[in-house]
Amino acid sequence: MSEKDVLILAIESSCDETAAAVVKNGREVLSNIISSQIELHKLYGGVVPEIASRKHIEKINQVIEEALIEAGVTLEDMDAIGVTYGPGLVGALLVGVAEAKAISYAAGKPLVGVHHIEGHISANFIENKELEPPFPCLIVSGGHTHLVLVEDYGKYKILGRTRDDAAGEAFDKVARAIGLGYPGGPKIDKLSKEGNPEAINFPKAHVADAPYDFSFSGLKSAVLNYLNGCKMRGEEICQADVAASFQKAVVDVLVEHAMMAVKEYGYDKLALAGGVASNSGLRSAMKEACEKNHIKLYYPSPILCTDNAAMIGAAAYYEYKNGTRSGLDLNAVPNLKLGER
Numbered sequence: 001m002s003e004k005d006v007l008i009l010a011i012e013s014s015c016d017e018t019a020a021a022v023v024k025n026g027r028e029v030l031s032n033i034i035s036s037q038i039e040l041h042k043l044y045g046g047v048v049p050e051i052a053s054r055k056h057i058e059k060i061n062q063v064i065e066e067a068l069i070e071a072g073v074t075l076e077d078m079d080a081i082g083v084t085y086g087p088g089l090v091g092a093l094l095v096g097v098a099e100a101k102a103i104s105y106a107a108g109k110p111l112v113g114v115h116h117i118e119g120h121i122s123a124n125f126i127e128n129k130e131l132e133p134p135f136p137c138l139i140v141s142g143g144h145t146h147l148v149l150v151e152d153y154g155k156y157k158i159l160g161r162t163r164d165d166a167a168g169e170a171f172d173k174v175a176r177a178i179g180l181g182y183p184g185g186p187k188i189d190k191l192s193k194e195g196n197p198e199a200i201n202f203p204k205a206h207v208a209d210a211p212y213d214f215s216f217s218g219l220k221s222a223v224l225n226y227l228n229g230c231k232m233r234g235e236e237i238c239q240a241d242v243a244a245s246f247q248k249a250v251v252d253v254l255v256e257h258a259m260m261a262v263k264e265y266g267y268d269k270l271a272l273a274g275g276v277a278s279n280s281g282l283r284s285a286m287k288e289a290c291e292k293n294h295i296k297l298y299y300p301s302p303i304l305c306t307d308n309a310a311m312i313g314a315a316a317y318y319e320y321k322n323g324t325r326s327g328l329d330l331n332a333v334p335n336l337k338l339g340e341r
């Protein structure tokens with residue numbers, strides 16, 4: 001480790017993963033510990049906020065300790081503590097924020113509050129050492145669907161966002177409707193491989209006057225109507241065809257919007273981020289479109305697409321370098337907007 005190296009202990013607890021990581025110079029992950037609560041929330045078909053907060057409290061110290069041990073470092077070695085302070089579930093966020101503030105105070109280390117979406121975007125820096133802004137990024141997760149121009153580290157221009165459901169939310173709701181359980185994204189992804197994406201023609205919603213915005217609630221309703229129609233007519237439903245046709249409707253819109261952005265703004269690269277970025281249908285369709293248009297496509301490994309603290313460490317590093325410091329009055333901001341502090 002050289003004198004100039006910057007080590008960050010990062011903490012993430014915005015939803016149902018309690019996570020801690022140690023990241024060196026923003027791009028090298030020394031440890032990335034994730035304690036997932038999925039098994040607990042499965043029982044209820046979705047994340048129960050109160051349960052999430054309680055579990056974070058139980059797990060957070062252990063997860064941080066493991067992250068330090070696995071990285072072979074101590075708190076003393078850290079240059080800063082990075083933590084997600086929004087957006088997310090308020091009770092869940094508060095656990096990470098309170099923990100990070102306590103560590104920052106006790107160890108005398110600067111505190112850097114991180115925007116969760118900035119974390120997702122920054123996951124791309126970890127495995128793609130050559131990737132640098134500016135580039136457009138499509139963030140598709142359980143809570144967010146944003147098409148963003150990453151103009152510089154920490155500097156974003158939002159081109160479009162969802163008007164209603166997030167892409168991952170639509171995956172989860174449709175999966176529930178066809179009886180696949182939670183979380184639906186990976187299950188629909190898997191089942192789609194056995195289905196015919198052309199079997200059912202689900203609508204691809206476009207928002208008038210806002211070509212980069214997304215809307216997925218109409219698609220979700222169309223799937224529900226289709227299922228109800230089949231039930232009323234006594235027809236059997238082919239789950240795989242519904243999954244594949246739904247997935248195609250989502251993927252087509254995501255690819256269309258992303259291609260429109262790279263062309264209009266003249267970029268030769270594009271990044272994907274968020275849980276849905278690990279969807280195999282999205283990856284292959286986007287890859288194909290990018291190859292056709294001579295655009296280099298970046299996306300993180302699946303483990304860095306879904307919530308983790310390594311991505312928060314990457315984002316915290318660039319915020320730290322830009323001079324961002326949070327006070328001990330840092331609070332959780334459940335509806336924090338990208339680009340706001």
Ligand code: KG4
Binds near residue numbers: 144169171278
């Ligand atoms: O980024 P993430 O872990 O959490 C948020 O910040 O929201 O994303 C979780 C979302 C869930 O909706 C999950 O169903 C979806 O990502 N997801 C997927 C896949 N893996 C996770 N959606 C489609 N295909 C996948 N392979």
Ligand code: ZN
Binds near residue numbers: 116120141142306307
């Ligand atoms: Zn997330």
